[in-house]
Amino acid sequence: MSEGANREVHPAVFVLDARGHPLDPCHPARARRLLAAGRAVVVRHTPFVIRLKDRDAATSTVEGVQVGIDPGSKHTGLAVFTGHDGSRTGRYAIRLDHRGAAIRDRLTARSRYRRRRRGANLRYRSPRFLNRTKPQGWLAPSLRHRVDTTMSWVARLTRWAPVTAVHVERVSFDTHALSAGRPLEGVEYQQGTLAGYEVREYLLTKWGRACAYCGKQDVPLNIDHIHPRSRGGSDRISNLTLACIGCNQAKNATPVEEFLKDKPVLLAKILRQAKAPLWDAAAVNATRWALWRALEATGLPVHTASGGRTKWNRSRTGAAKSHTLDALHVGELESVTAWPSTLLVVTAAGRGTYARTIPDRYGFPRLVRPRSKRHHGFQTGDLVRANVPAGKKAGIHLGRVLVRSSGSFDITTRHGRVTGINHRHVRHLQRADGYGYKTRKEADRHD
Known part of the structure; x- marks a missing residue:
């Protein structure tokens, strides 16, 4: 990396021309000078957007920006950046906080209310049987929410900035290939795709980025065979876990039952977790595919990559782990020269509720809203x-x-x-x- 790389910069200000068409974002100091001179007016407070009174996109030179997206289960990172010849410069960063858990809880509560009404002695309602088929590509509302809110913010960014391309993580890791039983031998086991980042990212997610035996975090973690290979253990992903250097050396080729004979609860937990699939990762992967299809429908050029490559890019540029920096490092790149020093945290709060009453713990209304x-x-x-x-x-x-x-x-x-x-x-x-x-x-x- 060259000297001065990875420097932090101020987030850019979005700029529109006199007719509302997007121009290249500018530095905050330039935006202040334009506002003070009366050449621009404020269009939006957050994110900050200004409109020039004396500029037209047709007569201006617009280089354009690109958007990186790092979809997640609870948070999605979006990064607006410019780049040439594989080098990127971050201009704006957004972390979108989803409310999928709240939607799930609301749907569960609604289901319980309906179940109670069906069991109570209330008016009869004829059963319905012809409206139960889910359309192709259906996602649960808590998952659909992630796609819709992300697409909503992509649409907003395209209104405020001249977006020329979108880079998105389509998969975190190939769960089907990792669990297909193919032995990870030789160079692929030692280094793997992109130096083992696909396998390691899966294991880090599944085991909570901590040692499975002692629970230590923020320490170097090695890939360990739960059942040692020298005693017949396989190379399947279901037989791999993470262990700190101390636990890895202490366990060595000892059978896990003997190594944890004094900790039967921990032994049962590890064996149970090793066989359990990574449901959250599967749900997120399904959401990312739906997001990719929605992005393709916008007509913008969409470039896809995996989470393993994103992590590999961050390791080369020295960036910390965050959703917005992951979004900046999605896809193929050579270097990252700068990124915003601050990010905008956008929390999906909803637009209220249609219900005019709030029930108590027994389901009876206790408050009437206007x-x-x-x-x-x-x-x-x-x-x-x-x-x-x-x-x-x-x-x-x-x-x-x-x-x-x-x-x-x-x-x-x-x-x-x-x-x-x-x-x-x-x-x-x-x-x-x-x-x-x-x-x-x-x-x-x-x-």
């Missing part, structure tokens, strides 16, 4: 700025608003919640769009 969500022109979740001239709450409060029909609002700022703000002192910055936003520092670089 029909309208908007009061005095505001809705819960809007990003607002309140300027209170006098009183105990005097000052400027910036954050998310919680509305009431009485006109007395609460505002959640980064310092805490401020209650009892009159709606006359509140002004809109950005309307609620189903997401919560906050910024955080990017992961520290490791040597």
Whole structure:
């Protein structure tokens, strides 16, 4: 790597022309000068987007940007970068936090309510049998949510920046090939695809990135045969685990039953976990394939890669482990010159609920919500700025608003919640769009 590589830079500002067409992102300092000179106006607060008054995309030179996507079970990383000849420069980073677990819990609760109503002495409803077939490509709502929210943000980025290509991880690792029983012998076992990163990434995910015998984390981990090869153990992925250097040397060729004879609970756990498939990885892989098909439908050039290659790229550039840095390192690349020092954390919060009642623990309604969500022109979740001239709450409060029909609002700022703000002192910055936003520092670089 050349001197000055992997330096951290400020996140870029998205720029639109006078007609709303995307231009190349610019440095924040340049955006401030354009706003101060009156040549630009603010279009969006978060992410920050400006529109030039005196510029047209047809007469401007637009080089374009690319988007990297690292799909995950709970978080998805998105990176906007520019690059030439295999070198990439990160311009903006987004970590999208999914709410698949909340959707799953809501569906489970709905199923229990329905089961209870069917068993109770209520009005008769004729059974339905003709609407149970799932269409081809169907995904559970908690999985479909990951695809939809990711595609929603890809569409937003294409509106704010001239996206020319998308790079996405289509698989973390080939679970079918790893579990097919093919022996990992010779060079493939010692180094493997991309120096063993496919196999190691699978084992790191399955065993929680910790030693299976002592539970140590953040230490070098070796691949260990649960049943030693010298005693008839196979090279299947189901017979492999992770062990720290100390446990690996202490176990050596000792049968696992003898090595853990004083720890029967741990022995049973390891044997059970070794045979259990990696269900979460299979679900994520199914989601990634659906995401890839949706990206292909946009008409943008889509380049695919595996998680093993992403990890190999990070090991060469010295980047730390994070979803956004993984998104920056997806696919084929030679070097990464810089990445944003901060990232935007986008949390899928939903847009409320259709239910007008909240049930208690027995299923009886205990609260009735108003029909309208908007009061005095505001809705819960809007990003607002309140300027209170006098009183105990005097000052400027910036954050998310919680509305009431009485006109007395609460505002959640980064310092805490401020209650009892009159709606006359509140002004809109950005309307609620189903997401919560906050910024955080990017992961520290490791040597």
